[in-house]
Amino acid sequence: MRNDAARVVALSLALAGPAGAEAPLSAIDWLSRSVDRAAPRVTDEPRVTDDATPEEIAVRPLDAPDPDAVGLIPAAASGLPRLLWGPTPADEAARLLRAARVDTLPAMQALLVALLLAEIDPPADSTGDGQVLTARLDKLLDLGAVDEAQALVERAGPTASPALFRRWFDISLLTGHEDRACAAMRATPDIAPTFPARIFCLARGGDWMAAALTLGTGRALGFITAEEDALLARFLDPELFEGEPPLPLPARPSPLVFRMREAIGEPLPIATLPRAFARADLRATAGWKTRIEAAERLARTGALAPNVLLGVYTERLPAASGGLWDRVAAVQALDVALLAGDAGAVASALPEAWAAMTRAELEVPFAALYGMRLARVPLSGEAARLARTVGLLSPDYAIIAAGAGTPPFLAAIARGAAPADAPQDALAQAVRAGFADPPPRQGLGPALTQQLSDGRTAEAILAAVDLITDGAHGDVADITQGLALLRLLGLEDDARQAALQLMLLERPG
Structure with missing residues (x-):
């Protein structure tokens, strides 16, 4: 059957006409055009109907849950109120979520993820079309949180709409669960797959003849571009193209293109692709x-x-040196020293491991792993200072700060108190002002003050993230407003962690 398919592919290559152009993609511009609504038939003839019913009606059971309310974290556990959006319109909520920045402090990234995953009430004007949910999924993918996005869309029901299915299909391609997505595509009549997605799924199901025939049909109808056709033909039978030069690199590869390129032995370099593609490189293969x-x-x-x-770091011993391998070796040496309970070895390994993780901008994950473990080791001198810094960047910062040797300024921040004394640099003074008691409303400006008064909590949280991000990149006046805003919203822990990161991380943002 595979040889028959090859002959059909070869014939289609010889006889096919010019391919049609692909329209620009919406939402995240690297998503596959895995599904599409049928285009209306264009004709010059007058259209007559005996039915005044509108052509497209959105139907949803009265008791069906609003997809915008779906979450993975109960509101009580997230620390966020259920009425998070207040009077914010759904379309504005979606716009704000897509505009949220990810180039920010780890504490603000974590707060953003909590907002995206929380189980909260949808905007008051939500129509159940899931536009806020799709914006949440898009931002999770922007962060690279592919597994969380997959769990969220599956809880909402990935076949509920083409927009949700499109995201689920691509997520499944990145996580290696494409067979499930293909099975759902076949079982759901309302999902209209595009020709490339249909061909891919037919081939994955072993129906090579049908896949090849569909390729020929798609080309004849102008529904497959020349670039798609070249890739699909090689995907269906790469042996036909042995000795041919590799395909040119695509300008905007989708997960579907990514997986097919991988299958034909021409993988794409993931380092240049959006962060979500990195999830595919965690596979054991x-x-x-x-x-x-x-x-x-x-x-x-x-x-x-x-x-x-x-x-991943400790899977085996590094067989090389330099760059990444030195970092892995340094972390492994510290980990072994801590497991052995050897204070001298810990003191020797910690500076190198910390310096390596600082260069890689992985200080906070490192602190989450080792902050409390280091606090239990009797250290002195520079090793003790480094261990305290690591601990203050960990989730256990309050316990670490209560120990001996913590600078009073940092200890006060960890308690959420305004430090009595602060270094004279602008950053420390801005942080100190943000921890005034009570949190200062003055200086927030009329827009932020109105958000608080209206109960537009999610808008205010996103504004605080922006302010602290701008402050971390140099505009320290925004830091005071951002920290004060978080504290006024009751997000005290987030404010404290952000302030400690501002003071301790040896990099902007």
């Missing part, structure tokens, strides 16, 4: 160096648990 690079990239935005990063 990837090389160790590739898996380390992917794990580090995801850990920088909090999309990978620190324990998973450590698991």
